[in-house]
Each structure stands twice: as C-alpha cells, then as structure tokens.
Amino acid sequence: MNFNFLKSPFSLFRYREIGARVRRAISRVISRVISRVRRRNSAAHESGRLLAAWPPAAHLAEQRNLEVLLPYRPLISLVIPIYNTPEIYLRNCLDSVLAQSYSNWEACLVDDCSPHPHVRKILQEYAQSDARFRTLFRNTNGHISTATNDGWKMARGEFIGLVDHDDLLWPNALFEVVSELNKNPQLDVIYSDEDKINDREIHSEPFFKPDWSPDLLPNMMFLSHFLVVRRRLVAEIGGYESCFNGTQDWELVLRIAERTESIFHLRKILYSWRIWSGSTAQGEEPAKPYVTSAQERAVAQVIRRRHYQAFLETGPIPNTFRMKFLPVQRRHLSVIILNLQPEFLDKTILTLAYRTDFSPTEIIIVGESNQQERILELRRQSVGGAAADATGVFNSETALRFVEIAPGVDSAGSPRATAEVGRWANAGAEQARGEYLIFLDVGLEALSSDWLTRLVGHLDHAGVGIVGTRLLSPSRHVLHCGYVVGNRRNGTASPYEGLPDTPGYMYQNFLQRNVTGVSIRCFLTPKALFNQLGGFDVSSFPRNHFDLDYCLRAKDAGYRTVYEPASVLISARKAPVPIQKEDLELHKKWDARYPIDPYFIDSNVVTGSL
Incomplete structure (x- = not known):
C-alpha cells in the first residue's frame, strides 16, 4: 500500500481527523445502544414492580368474602363517557369493571353519539349480560363534559367514580375505596395513585401522589385517577361546564375543593391510563390543542372566585401553573x-x-x-x-x-x-x-x-x-x-x-x-x-x-x-x-x-x- 499521502502534514492531519470522526461516530452509536438497552431494562423492571403490586387472585377472593362484613356498603356509580373507543380498549375497560372485588356498583355508560357501530353493539352486549351496566345513547355529540353530566345525572349511587373509556380499573379499586369510607364515612372525595399501560399491556410511569394539598391543586391537577366524589357535591355545583372540555376533571375538583376539605388520598395504585395515539396519557403535551387554554381559564377562575390578588404564571412543565400572590392589604x-x-x-x-x-x-x-x-x-x-x-x-x-x-x-x-x-x-x-x-x-x-x-x-x-x-x-x-x-x-x-x-x-x-x-x-x-x-x-x-x-x-x-x-x-x-x-x-x-x-x-x- 502506498503511504506517500502521509508525507504531507496537511494530509496527515486530514487522516487523523477522519479517524477521530469515525471513532466519535462509533462511540455515539455504542452510547445510543447502551442507553436503549438500559431504558428497556429499566422499563421492564418498572413494569415488573407494578405487576407485582397487582392484587393476586387469593387476595381478591378474600376481599369478596370480606365485603359482606362491611357495615357500610354504598352504591358506587362509575360514570364512563364513551366516544369511538377502539373495541379492544373498550372491552378491556368494561372487563376491568366486571372484575371488581366489591360488587355494589353500577356503570353508567354514556355513548356520545359514536359513529362507529361497534360501540353501541358492545355496550348493549354488556348491559344485557349484567344489569349493573346501564346505558344512555346520545342523539348528538356533546363532547366529554356534556356526556359526563348525563352520566352522573343518571347515577343512583351515593358516590360517583370517574373512569375514562379506554383505561383500566384495578380489580381492588372499589373495595379499597369502600374500606376507607368505612373508616371515615364523612369523606367527600377519595383519590388514588395511578400508572400507565400501553397496547402491549405493559405498565409504566407510576404516579405516586402527595396527600391532599390544597395549595398545590391550582398549580397542577394531581388527583386525576382514580377519583371518587360524593354525588351530592357534584349536583350542588352543577356538574361539569362544557367550556372546560379537556380539563373538565381539574376544573370540577377546583370547585369542589371550595366546598369541602374532606378529601383523602389512598396510597395505592388503583388505576391505569391507557397510552395510545388518541389518549391524553400519550406524552407530556396535551393530545388536543384546546386543553392548555381550558386549563389556564380554569385556574384563572379560581383567582376570581376566591378574590385573590394574584398574577397567573406558566409553570415549569406543560399542564402546570404558578400564582404570584400579592398581599390584599398593607401588612405590618x-x-x-x-x-x-x-x-x-x-x-x-x-x-x-x-x-x-x-x-x-x-x-x-x-x-x-x-x-x-x-x-x-x-x-x-x-x-x-x-x-x-x-x-x-x-x-x-x-x-x-x-x-x-x-x-x-x-x-x-x-x-x-x-x-x-x-x-x-x-x-x-x-x-x-x-x-x-x-x-x-x-x-x-x-x-x-x-x-x-x-x-x-x-x-x-x-x-x-x-x-x-x-x-x-x-x-x-x-x-x-x-x-x-x-x-x-x-x-x-x-x-x-x-x-x-x-x-x-x-x-x-x-x-x-x-x-x-x-x-x-x-x-x-x-x-x-x-x-x-x-x-x-x-x-x-x-x-x-x-x-x-x-x-x-x-x-x-x-x-x-x-x-x-x-x-x-x-x-x-x-x-x-x-x-x-x-x-x-x-x-x-x-x-x-x-x-x-x-x-x-x-x-x-x-x-x-x-
């Protein structure tokens, strides 16, 4: 091989530079591979931990036996607004309701005029197989707030539980809620921890929450799912307002929190958000562009209702805010x-x-x-x-x-x-x-x-x-x-x-x-x-x-x-x-x-x- 090109200092520099570039490129590829493997292993480890927390069959059977011994067994109405849900996710959602170890529930299924015919067929199928599934088929599409209002209005339970049409309730969810209500029957709101689940049924991103923190709520909707609210409170505030579609649960809880402090955190994962292209659980950014605007208006309403002297500021991550409070009067x-x-x-x-x-x-x-x-x-x-x-x-x-x-x-x-x-x-x-x-x-x-x-x-x-x-x-x-x-x-x-x-x-x-x-x-x-x-x-x-x-x-x-x-x-x-x-x-x-x-x-x- 002819190495005469190395005699030129400039050529030698180019040869060494090319070699360095190749080494850097190889190093970047190796780093990406290692990082990908680590992420995959981490995700597998996290999913394994979450599955380990899933209640075993023997534990669920024990809860079913204990249910009859509970002195207080309120009817829980699960409100599920539905629109064009993919068949597999809709069935998984309804099956997770059927799997509950606590039996005194009803599911208020509100179809918001879905054009896909399989939705009506599936809802009718479940309603015919179990009378606890109750259905309402809207003639027009009113969006999620209107459909959810129809759901809680048809509910007969003392409490309503909010479930999205593509998500999963853990099988012990209602039993854990009712067990806490037996300890503290005065509670008006109960919320739990949650995680996410993808189309391969892999659990990830557990969200472990703080106990009730009224000063955090206007900055971040941390209650989310699973959320159970006393139906009387929802009726008193008039339910959902359709102008806040996309952030309707946050806006509802902000108003409820002004009427009660009997809010309890269940330190257990009882709910899994479904991750898919049409879900708000997909990524940090809202799936729909109007969500951020609705969130900002909902928090601004808090400032007006509570007569705060405050400026609303953008929070450190999407879907969060910060308030700059000003003293109402001169303080010594x-x-x-x-x-x-x-x-x-x-x-x-x-x-x-x-x-x-x-x-x-x-x-x-x-x-x-x-x-x-x-x-x-x-x-x-x-x-x-x-x-x-x-x-x-x-x-x-x-x-x-x-x-x-x-x-x-x-x-x-x-x-x-x-x-x-x-x-x-x-x-x-x-x-x-x-x-x-x-x-x-x-x-x-x-x-x-x-x-x-x-x-x-x-x-x-x-x-x-x-x-x-x-x-x-x-x-x-x-x-x-x-x-x-x-x-x-x-x-x-x-x-x-x-x-x-x-x-x-x-x-x-x-x-x-x-x-x-x-x-x-x-x-x-x-x-x-x-x-x-x-x-x-x-x-x-x-x-x-x-x-x-x-x-x-x-x-x-x-x-x-x-x-x-x-x-x-x-x-x-x-x-x-x-x-x-x-x-x-x-x-x-x-x-x-x-x-x-x-x-x-x-x-x-x-x-x-x-």
Missing part, C-alpha cells in the same frame, strides 16, 4: 434576623435594602454580638446618598432594633459550641410588634426583588400558617426545599439536599405546594399563631428541629405550611449541624403521628419496591 411585618455568624450579616441586610420590594415595619437583629455600629453605619451611608434607591431596611419608616442574647453555657458553665437558635428566635419574636413575623438567617441573597412579596401573599389565604422558600448554595446546590418526616428517615432534610438545583420527582421542588415543614432560615408566620402555639419549643428542641416541630404543631391545630419555590434565596452559610439528642426527640414525639410524610414522595418508594 417584623423581620427577625438571627445573627449566628456576624461576618455574614451584611448580605441579609443588603438583600433587604436593595433586593426587596416589600418594606417591613421593623428589623430586629438578634445575637450575642449585636453589630449595632455596623448596621447604623450602613444606614448612615444610604441616607447620605450612597444608596438613594434603597428600600426595606433603609426606608426611613422602618424601625431598626437590636436584641442582645447572653452567651449560652452548658451545665459546667462553659460556652456552648452551638447556639440555642430557638431561644434566639423566641427572644426576637417577643420584642416584635408586627402582625407577621419572618425569621431570616444571615448570609442570604435574593435572586429577585419580589421574593418577600410572594411569601407574604400566601398568608392572606385561610388556613395558611407558615410559608417558606427554596434555599440554594452559591454553587446552586439545594440547601432546603421543605422538611420530610417519617420513621423511615434518619433526619428531616429532603433527599435532594446537596444535589444541583433539581425539579425533583414530579417537579415538586419547582411547584407551590404544601410541605410538612420549612427551615427557620426563612420562616414566615403570623404573630397571632406564634403566640397561640407558645412560640418555638426550646425545652425539647433548643438548637435543631424547633422550626419543624412548630410546623407540625400548627398542622395539628388546622394550619398548613406552604413552600414557595419562586422566592429563591442563596445562602452563604452551611446547613446546621444535626444534634443527635434532638433527632431522637423529634422521632419520639412525631413518628407515631406521622409515620410517613404526607406530602413528600419518598425516593425509596419511587425507585425501589412498591
């Missing part, structure tokens, strides 16, 4: 800065001065070294013109006060290595004159000037007792996105802590939602509630967990904690060091009451065994 706000590391105090002070569009009534600085001269010097500089555009702490109407804490000592009289932060916070709150209190750490910088306005706006809503936010490190790693409790966890931090800023499972870190607790590093609460609860419990939690304990006591008193992800704060300080004694005390006090966190989906559940 006391900012309490816990000066744990004086070298970082300037950052929080300057954030309040330059990156805050909500002026507090007063600033209270709590610490062993009060830094009075430093703060007064910052104010003098601003008043002198160095910061003419400053607001917040430098506003002439904002009072600036200091609370000096005596150094803590241990039982031997030596200074404690860790400050009793809870005692500091209580001391600041005792001096506060505002109707709202916000506790802030030092070393905080805001990414946007509306961070405080967004937080305060939530407290205008009935039942909201605490508001917190997303805390990131300077490298944009998660420091805090809500606390997690439960006896399966060793601590209270979210498992996302320390990871790069991530949306988390089902984008929960980027959505307004309810959480079990938030950090004292940014902790907003009404002064009246603070007094009602007796402040932070520093006898049990002097250094750690007093903030979470406060949130749990507030929850037991009927108040919610809200996480506001759009108010992002960058913290220069590291997370507090855990105190083992207080960790044990927290578990001892709360694990029996909250064995599983009601709002957080544990990654062990999502990625491990069901």
